[in-house]
Amino acid sequence: MALMNENYCNLKESYLFSQIAAKVTTFTAEHPDKKVIRMGIGDVTLPLAPAVIKAMQKAVEEMATKETFRGYGPEQGYDFLRDALVKYYETAGVTLAREEIFVSDGAKSDCGNITDIFSDANTILVPDPVYPVYVDTNIMRGRKILYINGTPENGFLPMPDASIKADVIYLCSPNNPTGAAYTKAQLEEWVTYALKNDAVILYDAAYEAFVTDPAIPRSIFVVEGAKECAIELCSLSKTAGFTGTRCGYTVVPHNLKRKTADGTELSLNKMWLRRQTTKFNGVPYVIQRAAEAVFSEEGQKECQEMLAFYRENAKIMMDTFTKKGLKFYGGVYSPYIWLECPKGMTSWAFFDYLLEKLAIVGTPGAGFGQMGEGYLRLTAFGSREATVEAMARIEESL
């Protein structure tokens, strides 16, 4: 008899995006004349950078001739891309060895897969509100999950304290959904906590490229000691428009080691290499060439232009909210604005209000955790025209 992983029974149905879609469909059917502006989904809208397309096309051509065709590549990624990432990390003030970087098909996969190298006996610490993948992937393993609250008082940047007993800690900075970003001093506190408790931090830096302020780290590895206690997950999805192209990378430092119950030292880098070479066969050559181009001089310039475009959208939104006296977080180091629902409305009440009155779609904050109740996430990934139009509607009638 096949016994099933009954931990799956403990997952909450994720109604969030299907419920949003259903409400929008109903609204559109009832008001075919109204132009709905979607500011809910966290997907990019600008096409891939020209340098990326050029590299991808060249790689496709290489696949067409016998001499340059590629079959299976190294599971952990081609050296050309890992070396480009080593250089890119230098721009963030971090020195890495090529072998510390693992290329993957995205940060979501790695977020789930990394759970393989940790025991199910661990207690997991997850900030609330946060990207729901951290919670669900650990529920699937039957692990104990503790939450640490993001609140207006801590600027949605929860900090460790001695009363917390956690073994694996998820941090996401700049944060999805709140847009809040930890300072170096705050990350130092987390690293100190992790080192003291032999914990491991899983640091999701999917939005690092949105950071322009040198006071805000783009990598946790700028903090001394982080290489002894942290793994960093990163992605080209939001920073280079790779949501449909699929490429990310995970950094597991050589100095990250933990002991087994009988005292044998384990290298997490070696464990992850073993995991990847066993269960993964690498990212397509064509995609890795495209990813390499992101980190070329031309590619960086073009991608920064895309980010500047989204940042300007965020600025337009923030200016409107400030003018209207609406309270919000984020928007500066991330494409997300975390809006406090006015007049004490719940997330869903405000969602309904915006849809019915202004034909604007957001994402109810309650979908990102209990602490998200009373907030709504709006994204700056839309077109300029739609962003300006949405803000005009808010300015006029909210």
Ligand SMILES: *Cc1c(COP(=O)(O)O)cnc(C)c1O
């Ligand atoms: C979008 C997102 C990811 C997923 O990235 P992919 O590389 O597309 O899988 C990971 N973490 C956070 C916080 C995200 O918002």
